[in-house]
Amino acid sequence: MPTRVHEFVWPDRVVIGTIGVPGARTFYLQVRAGKALVSIALEKQQSTLLAEKIDEILDQLITVDGNPFSIPTGTPLELVDNEPLEAVQEQFRTGxxxxxxxxxxAQIVIEAHPLAEEDLDPDADDNAFLEDTDDDSEMLRVSMPVGTARAFAMRTREVVGAGRPTCPLCGYPVDADGHSCTIPES
Known part of the structure; x- marks a missing residue:
């Protein structure tokens, strides 16, 4: 089967956003160029790691001797995007x-592939949507300039951080209806 590639070079918008309340949020990577809009679901941990690694790559590029690229050390304020997600139609869940x-x-490139069937728990009821289909496989490829990448990473950290607070004793999230933990013994 051929792979359907959703490719965005110099997108108008690329953001991480969520739908739902803390503790029950779904994270989305959403990209728009003109009228083309793609939203893919991903895990909170994937979002966090993506932001960290983007900043690591950009920070490493700054230190390269003779670097011909103008890499911002901080987030350009004119590129900050605090708007909510646009209409979300999930294209696929990211693996x-x-x-x-x-x-x-001089762009950061993100590639995302759908969650593979073998990555899912075969006993889980959530796998019902994986009925045998002849649909082509898909992937998302986004190339974004360095300033946009810095703004993307900053927003992603803010979105991730807007979730449930962390318990100072055990490090696990504190739910709105309470939290009980056991303090690790020394």
């Missing part, structure tokens, strides 16, 4: 992701 640097365009 494998890759992140890289394209020196020919």
């Amino acid at each position: 494998t992701m890759s992140l890289g640097w394209d020196p020919t365009t």
